[in-house]
Amino acid sequence: MTFIKISIALMLLSCSASAQTFAEWFSQKKTQRKYLLAQIAALNTYSNYLRTGYQVAKGGLGSITAYVGDELKLHTVYYDRLKNVDPALKANPKVKEIMVRQIDINRQTSEWKTDYLVTVKAALLKDCNEQLDQLGAVLSGKTQMSDAERFEQLNVIHTAMLSNLQFARNFNTTLKKLDIQKLKEIIDINTLKGLYENH
Template sequence: MKGILILLTMIFINTTLQAQTFKEWFRQKKTQKKYLIEQIAQLKIYLELTEKGYKIAKQGLTAIGDLKRGEFKLHKNYVDSLKIVNPKIANLPKIKWIGAYNGDVRNICSTCLSKNGLTEYLSGDELAYLRAVFDRLDSDCDKIMRTLEEVTIDGNLAMTDDERIRRIEALYQQTLFNLTFSKAFCNESAVLAAARMKEKGDVITGRALRGIN
């Protein structure tokens, strides 16, 4: 009888322990489920916030891109507008004078040697030097006229009106210098040739007066 009581007591205790264990297990499961639900809810909120943040960032980047494109377009429009020459500048008298004076310089360079008979009275080295100087002047005329075309024709250089005026003035001054120099250089060469021609004539005259052939 005593053994039966002990057995029943053990069964009761074991049953109680199992009941407590199952109860604890269910409570843990319930807690885990609640925690899992909370985690899912927090994850959902995080994803929603992330998506909103991404949309805001994307909109911001789009806005920045649009702004940059707008700024680039404005900048391009501004640069393009600077490539259009003001008609008042295109009709400046000095532009025609530059063309005319450069024509005079080229004419001097091409005719000086033959017109003044320099080839007969100057040495080979002197003539080579003269030709080199005239070639340099002619090349400078080409450069001036090309630059003048770039400055005064639409679509070439992006410049303000003041910048174009200053460039035209610089080309004009360079042309005047070339014209003055080419005239003086040719005249001095002609004077030298004339002096030698006179010297040669004096020698011939002196020899004739002395009866020397």
């Protein structure tokens, strides 16, 4: 009798366990369908976000491309302007003064013909030529400079040529003094010779 009671209890327990497993299984299918539907809805939403994001990114990249293009045009205009020379610079009186100073330096150094003087003259004229080359570059627009930089460079060249001219003049004055001194010495020597010969 006890055995039968135990057997019945085990059967009921077994049926109960079997029914619970079936309920869980059925419930899981229902829950799984809910999850799948929720995932599909989430994927649709995500897809919409992606589409919107792509359009925004594409529009944004278009804006960036347009911005870069505009920026490049501005830089091109800026650098082209740096090559253009202000007519006021070419008409500046300092340009003519530089040229006149070069002519004067050539005149001042025309008599420098001994070895030492030729070396000094060559060094001086080399610097003058460099100044004139720089002037040509500033006036022709070969160099990329702003108008302010061009005027500043003109002032530098103007000052350098004035310095070269002053050197040539001072050097000539010194040479003339030396020549006069030499002449004086020669006269003095000849005078002394004459005095000694007469005695």
